[in-house]
């Protein structure tokens with residue numbers, strides 16, 4: 001295992017995530033009462049949020065996935081969105097809820113909303129776990145969101161840095177220490193060891 005040069009400090013705890021995800025699911029269940037819902041998860045970042053959300057949604061809820069990539073290996077957006085995996089079934093005539101991990105510049109969501117709208121769903125709404133409004137470059141309306149977060153690079157609960165940290169059960173801020181091993185003592189939010 002490579003030694004970590006980064007440190008992750010907890011921003012949103014596992015308990016806070018669980019509570020908020022349940023609240024969102026209750027709200028979505030109320031809003032879609034009597035209508036069949038199709039969740040479209042945006043891979044890979046949304047997989048954990050989507051799985052937890054779905055546990056509390058109406059059992060008739062269907063799910064499909066789309067894959068996009070915009071970042072490459074860096075923490076800064078290239079501004080370019082690419083579809084790496086498309087839907088299995090047409091969303092035409094369905095009530096679609098697009099589920100994203102985080103809205104940063106908004107470019108990914110803008111592109112996905114435009115693409116999906118062209119496929120004529122009966123309705124289209126957007127749900128994102130995290131909203132980082134400080135870096136927004138395009139206007140985008142979120143119908144549901146979990147948390148508004150400050151302008152920091154976050155990982156965990158599905159979100160990655162170079163494909164790592166997705167499995168953390170909380171959302172944390174990634175800090176680069178520039179060293180192979182932390183030297184600033186061991187506060188209880190550090191996960192840089194092992």
Ligand code: IMP
Pocket residue numbers: 045070071077100101102103104105106107108109152153154155159160161
């Ligand atoms: P946007 O197109 O700039 O809004 O960025 C959308 C995608 O970039 C998200 O779906 C994430 O996959 C990724 N992203 C944006 N900010 C972060 C972050 O702070 N941590 C990890 N991934 C991020």
Ligand code: MG
Pocket residue numbers: 042043044045046100101102
């Ligand atoms: Mg994403």
